[in-house]
Amino acid sequence: MALDGAFSHLTIEVSDLDKSEAFYLDVIGLDLLGRDMVAENRPTSLLALNTRQRVLLVEVPEVPPYPASGGSIHHAWLLTMEQFAKARDRLEALGYETGIDPRQSFRAVGEFNMDIHDPDGNRFQIQAFGEEGTEILASGAGTVACGKFGEFAPGSVTRFAEGRFFLVRNRDGFLALSAWCTHKNGITAWQKESWHYYCPFHGAKFDGNGVYKGDMGCQPLRLNPVSIADDGTVLVDTGRFFARDGYSPSQAVPARPGAAFQCGGLHPLAVSFEKHVGKAPG
């Protein structure tokens, strides 16, 4: 079976309707549609977001306690960056702490978050995604000398943490895959046992050649140009990035001295930040 529907509303039990309604209007920034518009045998207040989604507050005599480890129960308000800036000002003016994101290490670049609790202790994320999430971030490592090409076995994936790339030797030669996730600039990790790159920020997966597998519509991992010096040293230029639509063997640099990256058919990308090491989960 499939519902084939859409999310309609979140019902939240509250112990004091007036107090909670004021919180959701003045602090969170929802709109009031009205009271008692829904078939509940308790007082209710219906609030609107800008999309079809609604929030229904229901006043109950007692809000049930969370499990002791209930800190993982939460809901996330999605704001535009403009709304987020306003929310931060509003929250600060009201005396809320906004600077600390307790789970910062799990956020991608350009993912902004504030945690807030409602009067009954429900935890909410207030989140927004900025442009940094899709910008091209150079590591500042310049050209990295990885070692002699013979040191990398066919089938190997070697992570260069400082340069933010993976050196891949596949059957066609060498690829340097930028570790920045093409979704929102998380940092991907190679999961050998699953034979894919995994981004823990929102779960994107990329196959061994860095091609996205899934339904978020992400581009393949970007390429940093590889060349092999006459003495056999594999060099990766971490200051240049190329986008591609998928994998083709011509993207790989043959394993022989003097071989160089061919950028024909690939799209060069302008670097937004010359040095940005970001946050790595692992």
Place this chain on the structure above:
Amino acid sequence: MAEVESISHSGICVHDLKEAEEFYCNVLGARVHSRVNFKTQDALRGRSIHTTLTLDDYVFAVMLTEDWMEVPDAGQLRGANRTRHSFCVPKARFPKVLEMLEAVEVPFEGPVMHPEHGPFGESVYFRDPTGNFLEVLWRRDEDVVYSTVQPLGHGGGG
């Protein structure tokens, strides 16, 4: 205009991840987006053990509770236990959804008709195997064009 676009996701707690995945996927048609299980590095670094599911345009991070979570009596089909998630379907499909719930033997309460001056039409109420409450309804404002809910990928962390 409100100052918030949408709710991008929720983290909810369950007692059995596999059972929850089966319910949300097989009964409601959700898809598994990703899993943070006992093996992954981020789990070892303190991230909650969870499965991220997409159900229609909503993301549930289904978290394994670290200790027993009190749930209402098994016979209670309608409630909130702090929160309840509700999904709307077109009015024309609503009877089909009831048939489908019956076919997969998910007990529900309703349909319950809402007042005409509100945006909701008719609802049925049920729960997942742990006891998180859910609702399916049709809405009187189904022809109103609202701004689009941003797609999957905005969130899912927790």
